[in-house]
Amino acid sequence: MRLTLAVGHHVQVAAALRFWCVFGEAALRSDIGGLRVMCEQLAHLIHVNRSMENVVMHVLPLASGPHAFTSMTATLYGFPPPATSVLVIGSDAGNFTDPDGFVWEAASR
Known part of the structure; x- marks a missing residue:
């Protein structure tokens, strides 16, 4: 909070x-x-x-039908290059990740 x-x-x-x-x-x-x-x-x-x-x-x-992030919250954090991260929170747990490709895949959904 x-x-x-x-x-x-x-x-x-x-x-x-x-x-x-x-x-x-x-x-x-x-x-x-x-x-x-x-x-x-x-x-x-x-x-x-x-x-x-x-x-x-x-x-x-x-x-529009179900979205890829149904029952999740995805937060894309943008920082000066190359540091970009995404926080994905689902009904079971939250994960803070930034492996190559995952951030841009999440952002393009």
């Missing part, structure tokens, strides 16, 4: 830090916390997406 909050802080204060994410439509339709909470969270996402140029959000439609 502290890491997530720290990333959020740095996205806000460091214009050079770019945050790009893809939400599955099902995540946006899940009623977690009730209607009021969901409306507040969606309004916040819309505000962030419109007001911060370094934040890009996309919605993967249900009709």
